[in-house]
Amino acid sequence: MRAKLVAANWKMNGSFESNRRWLSQFDAAALGCEVVVCAPCVYLAQIAEALRGTSMSAGAQNLSAEAPGAFTGEVAAEMLIDCGIRWVIVGHSERRTRHGESSGMVAAKAARAVAHGLRPIVCVGETLNEREQGRTLAVIGAQLAPVLDACAAGELVAGAIAYEPVWAIGTGKTATPEQAQEVHAAIRSLLSRHDPGAASRTRIVYGGSVTPSNASALFAQSDIDGGLIGGASLSPSDFLSICRSADRIEH
Numbered sequence: 001m002r003a004k005l006v007a008a009n010w011k012m013n014g015s016f017e018s019n020r021r022w023l024s025q026f027d028a029a030a031l032g033c034e035v036v037v038c039a040p041c042v043y044l045a046q047i048a049e050a051l052r053g054t055s056m057s058a059g060a061q062n063l064s065a066e067a068p069g070a071f072t073g074e075v076a077a078e079m080l081i082d083c084g085i086r087w088v089i090v091g092h093s094e095r096r097t098r099h100g101e102s103s104g105m106v107a108a109k110a111a112r113a114v115a116h117g118l119r120p121i122v123c124v125g126e127t128l129n130e131r132e133q134g135r136t137l138a139v140i141g142a143q144l145a146p147v148l149d150a151c152a153a154g155e156l157v158a159g160a161i162a163y164e165p166v167w168a169i170g171t172g173k174t175a176t177p178e179q180a181q182e183v184h185a186a187i188r189s190l191l192s193r194h195d196p197g198a199a200s201r202t203r204i205v206y207g208g209s210v211t212p213s214n215a216s217a218l219f220a221q222s223d224i225d226g227g228l229i230g231g232a233s234l235s236p237s238d239f240l241s242i243c244r245s246a247d248r249i250e251h
């Protein structure tokens with residue numbers, strides 16, 4: 001059985017004060033799922049310190065593929081580890097489309113994360129145009145191929161793969177549970193071609209306008225092992241309700 005994973009992606013939101021408020025209002029004590037809070041990098045030390053000794057973990061939203069050195073504005077894996085961070089989102093669609101990250105760059109980042117003991121949440125997903133052209137599974141396969149060249153499938157088991165259809169992110173349009181399950185099953189079967197044991201243990205989470213009202217139906221699908229939650233994670237009560245939905249479901 002795979003333990004459910006629910007990760008908050010706060011994107012470029014927060015302040016020391018609002019983070020403190022969120023943390024004081026979110027009570028993970030009774031939760032059975034694994035919870036990760038991915039905050040902007042300037043707040044990582046604050047979040048890691050606040051979550052020390054709790055069942056939750058702090059995560060970053062990006063990392064550099066490079067070793068420390070002359071890379072202005074970048075943050076190295078070693079620095080995240082130094083801040084007490086154990087998780088990192090890699091290849092979010094906002095980074096792919098707005099910051100020009102290719103699947104090759106995403107693979108290099110995933111490999112660097114794994115090499116330094118960070119648990120990557122590797123994001124993949126198709127655009128609306130690609131879905132309408134019937135290319136969803138081909139696109140996902142092409143995004144994952146370089147990752148699986150750069151990392152052994154077994155190295156991804158500690159992290160997760162996030163299926164995030166681009167057309168569902170921040171739009172209020174969610175993939176139906178059946179649409180999401182079809183892609184999750186395809187991702188698991190792709191992993192299985194590399195390492196069947198690892199494929200059955202890897203968490204594949206769904207992201208894209210998950211809310212308290214649609215989370216249960218999504219998480220009930222047999223290959224959906226939790227969620228990566230953007231907008232709804234900014235509200236501690238909505239995020240808690242989504243985590244509780246994950247807790248209620250066992251595969």
Ligand code: PEP
Pocket residue numbers: 009011092164168169170171172207208209210228229230231232
């Ligand atoms: C995300 O940013 O990873 C995400 C899934 O956003 P939202 O939940 O707002 O669609």
